[in-house]
Amino acid sequence: MEAKTSLKQFLRLLYMSAKMDLAWLLRDSKYALICMVVDIADNIAAISTVLLIAGRIGSIGSMGFDEALFMMSYSSLLNSLYIMLGAGNNIIISRVIGRGQLDHMLIQPLPLITQLATSGFAPFSGFGNFIVGIALMSASIHRIGMSITSLWLLSLLIYLIASLAIIASMSYLSAIMAFYAPVAAEEISSTAIDDAWPLSAFPLSGMPAIIQVALLTVFPYGLISWFPSMCLLGKPPLGLSSYYPVAVAFVLSNAAGYMFKKAMNYYTMKGSNRYVPHGFRR
Amino acid sequence: MSHTDFAVSVEGASKIFIQRQRSKNLLSSLLRPEKKEIKALDNVSFSIAKGEFAAYAGPNGAGKSTTMKILAGMLQPTQGSVSILGMNPAKDRIAIMRKLGILLANRTELWWDHPISQSFEWKKAVWDIPSNIYKQNLEMASELLGIGSLLGAFARELSLGQRMRADLAMMLLHSPEVILLDEPTIGLDIVAKRQMIDFLKLINKEKAATIFVTSHDMDDLEEMAQRVLMLSDGKIAYDGSFEGLRAITGSPTRLTVAMEAGFSLCLDGAELVSVENNVYVFGLDAEKLPINSLMQQLSNAHGVKDVEIRKAPIEQVIAGLYAEWE
Numbered sequence: 001m002e003a004k005t006s007l008k009q010f011l012r013l014l015y016m017s018a019k020m021d022l023a024w025l026l027r028d029s030k031y032a033l034i035c036m037v038v039d040i041a042d043n044i045a046a047i048s049t050v051l052l053i054a055g056r057i058g059s060i061g062s063m064g065f066d067e068a069l070f071m072m073s074y075s076s077l078l079n080s081l082y083i084m085l086g087a088g089n090n091i092i093i094s095r096v097i098g099r100g101q102l103d104h105m106l107i108q109p110l111p112l113i114t115q116l117a118t119s120g121f122a123p124f125s126g127f128g129n130f131i132v133g134i135a136l137m138s139a140s141i142h143r144i145g146m147s148i149t150s151l152w153l154l155s156l157l158i159y160l161i162a163s164l165a166i167i168a169s170m171s172y173l174s175a176i177m178a179f180y181a182p183v184a185a186e187e188i189s190s191t192a193i194d195d196a197w198p199l200s201a202f203p204l205s206g207m208p209a210i211i212q213v214a215l216l217t218v219f220p221y222g223l224i225s226w227f228p229s230m231c232l233l234g235k236p237p238l239g240l241s242s243y244y245p246v247a248v249a250f251v252l253s254n255a256a257g258y259m260f261k262k263a264m265n266y267y268t269m270k271g272s273n274r275y276v277p278h279g280f281r282r
Numbered sequence: 283m284s285h286t287d288f289a290v291s292v293e294g295a296s297k298i299f300i301q302r303q304r305s306k307n308l309l310s311s312l313l314r315p316e317k318k319e320i321k322a323l324d325n326v327s328f329s330i331a332k333g334e335f336a337a338y339a340g341p342n343g344a345g346k347s348t349t350m351k352i353l354a355g356m357l358q359p360t361q362g363s364v365s366i367l368g369m370n371p372a373k374d375r376i377a378i379m380r381k382l383g384i385l386l387a388n389r390t391e392l393w394w395d396h397p398i399s400q401s402f403e404w405k406k407a408v409w410d411i412p413s414n415i416y417k418q419n420l421e422m423a424s425e426l427l428g429i430g431s432l433l434g435a436f437a438r439e440l441s442l443g444q445r446m447r448a449d450l451a452m453m454l455l456h457s458p459e460v461i462l463l464d465e466p467t468i469g470l471d472i473v474a475k476r477q478m479i480d481f482l483k484l485i486n487k488e489k490a491a492t493i494f495v496t497s498h499d500m501d502d503l504e505e506m507a508q509r510v511l512m513l514s515d516g517k518i519a520y521d522g523s524f525e526g527l528r529a530i531t532g533s534p535t536r537l538t539v540a541m542e543a544g545f546s547l548c549l550d551g552a553e554l555v556s557v558e559n560n561v562y563v564f565g566l567d568a569e570k571l572p573i574n575s576l577m578q579q580l581s582n583a584h585g586v587k588d589v590e591i592r593k594a595p596i597e598q599v600i601a602g603l604y605a606e607w608e
Contacts, residue, residue: 009410016407024395103356104391108408109379268372270299271348271357277389 005114013114017121021087025124036128043079043129047072047136050203061206068203070140071229075201077133078163078225083126090120091168092193094175098186100272102264112264144233152232159228162249166223167193169252172260179263182274200224205237212238223248288365289460289492290330290353295362297323297348297516322348323359324516330494332459335486337503338496340513341604346496347386349513350464353494354384366460380409383458383491387465390449392437398448399433402455409456416455423451426481443474450478454485461485463495467502479506500600512603519603527603528593534602537564537576538590545585549576 005013025032054060054068063071082091089095093116096102105115141148174192177185200221204212215222216238223245231242241247303316322345330336340346351357352364355371355378364371366378392401406416424430427447437445446466453461463482467475483506485491497503503510504524512520512527520527528534541547541560548554551571552564566576573591580586 012407012410016404020393020396020400020404023400027395103351103354103386104389106356106375107354107379107382107384107391109376109410110408111376268356268358269360271351275389 005111010114010118013110013118014121017088017118018123021122022124035125039083039126040128040132043076043132046079046198047075047201050201054203061203063203063205066140066143067205067229067233069136070144070233071203071225072201073133073136073140074159074229074232075225076129076136078160078167079197080126080129080133081160081164082167083129084121084123085164086120086168087122087125088120090116091171092189093172094178094185094187094189097175097178097267097272098182098188098274099276100182100274101276102267102272103275146233156232159232159245162245163224163228165249165253166220166245169249169256170220172256173252176259176263179267182272196221200226202226205230209238216240216244220248220252287332287368288329289332289334289367290328290494291365292329292349292353293327293363295323295326295349295352295359295364296321297345297352297357298360321516323352325362326513326516326518327362328511328518328521330492332492333486333490334509335483335493335507336495337507337510338494338513339498339500339503339510339600340519342498344513345516346513347464350384350386350462350496353462354382355379380456381459383453383456383461385449385453385461385463385466387468390437390445391452392445392448394438395436397434397436398429398440398452401437401448402433402452405452405455411456415457419455419457420451423454426484427451427477442469443471446470446474447477450481457489458491460492461494463493465497466495467497467499475502482506512600514604527600530603534593535566535568536592537566538562538592539564539580539586540588542585542587545583547583547586549579552576 025035050060050068051065051072054063054065058065060068086092096105105112108115146152170192171189174188175185177188196219199215201224204215204222204226212222216227227237227240228245230237231245236242236244299320299322301318301320303318305311305316326345326349338346338349348357352359353366353371355375358372367381369378371378391405392398393404396404402416402420405411406413411419424433427450429444429447429451432440432444432448435444437448440448450466461482466482467478470478479502482493482495486493493506495503495506507524509522510520510524510527511518520530536555537549537552539547539562541562543560545560547562549564549566552566555563555565557563576591580589
């Protein structure tokens with residue numbers, strides 16, 4: 001049985017990660033500035049295609065421009081949280097497994113889950129995108145004329161956590177392959193997440209139902225931004241419950257945890273026949 | 283003594299790996315791959331007392347690193363049991379890691395893009411090291427390993443020797459009771475090696491830390507450890523003192539004779555190893571060729587300028603053993 005981590009220790013580890021993130025970002029002022037500008041430009045570029053089309057024709061699918069803007073702001077906010085919590089390859093976990101670097105984690109006197117939850121905390125690196133996300137969301141809410149209540153803010157937080165859990169679960173589930181084929185599957189997590197990110201931020205309203213269903217079940221990319229945004233706008237698609245993303249996040253994260261544990265047993269029995277010192281930790 | 287009285291205890295440990303063989307026929311390789319069983323460890327048993335400094339040696343592929351990984355909880359044995367300070371690495375990983383220090387060859391625990399001091403602070407937070415212990419260990423490591431001036435440098439900017447010293451210092455910050463070192467002196471120059479060996483001996487003596495170290499450099503191991511475990515083909519081939527190891531292979535001795543120009547030398551019962559600038563080096567077994575017989579041969583020889591007799595380096599002893607095992 002792995003020992004539990006106290007809240008105090010958990011917070012201390014988060015603080016240490018945040019401190020190191022700031023030190024890393026500020027090691028060179030020019031680098032820090034360029035890093036933030038490029039991150040923001042990248043984020044804006046990722047959402048601009050849909051927004052430009054929606055702006056040109058007034059809507060995309062059956063989503064109006066303001067709704068599309070809201071969904072993009074949700075996607076930006078999610079992206080910033082993804083950067084803030086997953087900077088140390090703790091979400092793109094196939095890299096750590098495929099490079100044989102899990103050994104470094106096994107010699108720390110901490111439960112693996114604590115290491116994975118705290119080691120990628122980088123609040124400063126992802127802050128630029130967070131600001132962009134907040135600004136876009138404020139603008140879209142203002143344009144839609146939505147009234148914001150504390151319950152709605154709580155729902156936003158829960159949906160963001162659920163979306164993040166779905167992303168991490170998909171990454172961890174695909175990363176299982178890296179235990180068995182470390183070289184071939186080293187980048188499988190980033191393929192599952194980064195390469196699919198544009199799809200997750202695509203407005204699925206107006207698409208054939210079969211595509212919507214597929215992207216809400218087998219390939220749950222529709223649950224990352226589109227479905228939660230529609231729920232927050234008070235229009236859950238396909239007549240599904242607004243709790244659906246939370247339920248899927250719960251099921252997927254449990255499945256990922258179970259599978260990962262099984263694969264870890266395989267790792268400690270078979271070991272890793274590969275070790276790559278390059279890229280360790282960052 | 284029960285296994286809880288030992289710092290390290292291994293009982294009947296075996297480790298089998300399955301290695302996939304690539305065949306010339308691609309299709310059969312894909313559909314029915316050939317697999318070969320590799321026995322990295324074969325029923326290995328040994329124990330190391332608390333405070334002991336033991337060496338673990340053997341040729342490449344003998345199973346040294348596999349043993350280290352099993353002891354560190356990174357791998358589980360196929361058979362047998364392992365305990366560190368009476369705890370099972372597979373079940374009590376976290377408790378063991380608080381008391382264990384590990385340094386594996388060619389790996390670093392330092393943060394690549396951060397100053398060394400930052401890595402040390404990270405370690406303090408992760409291991410939850412009390413401030414007074416941290417300060418005390420940092421001061422000691424800085425002084426004895428000479429890393430004080432390196433604390434502000436980034437890990438990626440250090441030379442191998444500097445990085446190894448910083449890694450060693452970091453490993454010791456939590457005052458580990460048991461230390462596992464896999465090839466700690468590999469690639470180090472003579473000064474860095476000297477510094478590391480002296481430091482390890484001091485930690486063993488003054489802090490009573492149990493140290494279990496692997497290396498290919500037998501001379502280093504002999505200088506550090508009181509006991510050596512020799513591994514061959516996954517089995518313990520020898521467990522005892524270095525003197526005992528020499529006794530197994532007789533008493534290999536090196537004789538160096540400097541000759542005057544124009545003279546040559548040939549000795550019965552001794553094997554000529556090299557000749558350079560009229561300096562003859564012979565290898566001989568002092569048990570088979572007694573010293574008085576040797577001196578007699580030398581006194582009868584003409585043109586002898588200087589003579590030196592020494593025990594053969596442990597490297598030579600081991601090379602002979604490895605050759606026998608093959």
